[in-house]
Amino acid sequence: AQTVTQSQPEMSVQEAETVTLSCTYDTSENNYYLFWYKQPPSRQMILVIRQEAYKQQNATENRFSVNFQKAAKSFSLKISDSQLGDTAMYFCAITGTASKLTFGTGTRLQVTL
Amino acid sequence: GAGVSQSPRYKVAKRGQDVALRCDPISGHVSLFWYQQALGQGPEFLTYFQNEAQLDKSGLPSDRFFAERPEGSVSTLKIQRTQQEDSAVYLCASSQTTGRSSYNSPLHFGNGTRLTVT
Numbered sequence: 001a002q003t004v005t006q007s008q009p010e011m012s013v014q015e016a017e018t019v020t021l022s023c024t025y026d027t028s029e030n031n032y033y034l035f036w037y038k039q040p041p042s043r044q045m046i047l048v049i050r051q052e053a054y055k056q057q058n059a060t061e062n063r064f065s066v067n068f069q070k071a072a073k074s075f076s077l078k079i080s081d082s083q084l085g086d087t088a089m090y091f092c093a094i095t096g097t098a099s100k101l102t103f104g105t106g107t108r109l110q111v112t113l
Numbered sequence: 114g115a116g117v118s119q120s121p122r123y124k125v126a127k128r129g130q131d132v133a134l135r136c137d138p139i140s141g142h143v144s145l146f147w148y149q150q151a152l153g154q155g156p157e158f159l160t161y162f163q164n165e166a167q168l169d170k171s172g173l174p175s176d177r178f179f180a181e182r183p184e185g186s187v188s189t190l191k192i193q194r195t196q197q198e199d200s201a202v203y204l205c206a207s208s209q210t211t212g213r214s215s216y217n218s219p220l221h222f223g224n225g226t227r228l229t230v231t
Binding site for chain 1: 144146148153154155156157158161169172202204206219220222223224225227
């Protein structure tokens with residue numbers, strides 16, 4: 001079984017500032033993949049960034065980057081130069097040999113002026 | 114269409130009614146998933162299809178839930194004798210490939226159907 005824990009129900013950041021969202025996970029599998037998804041009010045889940053567990057290098061996608069600590073089973077998301085459009089729910093997720101994703105409970109991010 | 118389409122967008126059902134939720138995946142996508150998202154929670158896996166074959170239905174919460182994808186494209190999630198605890202957003206997602214290779218062909222989600230059981 002796989003579990004994902006997001007301990008920050010809500011976060012707030014000012015526009016242009018940097019914010020880090022936390023995620024820890026547990027899995028018995030050696031090969032797995034980690035994801036961050038964004039869910040705006042439209043409800044559509046949008047992939048933000050992904051990381052292969054066997055790659056030590058942290059993934060980056062423009063303003064989004066991760067800090068993947070495999071031994072600690074930690075996978076945090078850093079958003080740089082926050083924009084108003086980043087306001088949304090953010091979900092951390094994991095998948096292993098099965099195709100299905102296991103999601104955390106989410107962090108609501110509010111970007112303010 | 115360009116994305117995953119789900120209908121209806123909103124559904125209100127009286128307790129005990131049957132409902133059917135539709136998902137039109139992206140054309141040519143092999144894999145199709147259904148997730149249930151309760152208010153304030155993350156999505157939870159319900160079932161997975163590879164073409165028309167239902168390979169995993171371990172997440173279906175009871176035998177009142179039934180999903181099908183008879184021709185390997187459109188899928189329907191049916192809930193019989195709805196209960197209040199069935200109130201949630203039901204998300205459908207599709208991807209081009211199967212298994213772990215879905216990492217390289219990420220899931221595309223629809224906008225979901227919000228089901229409210231009164």
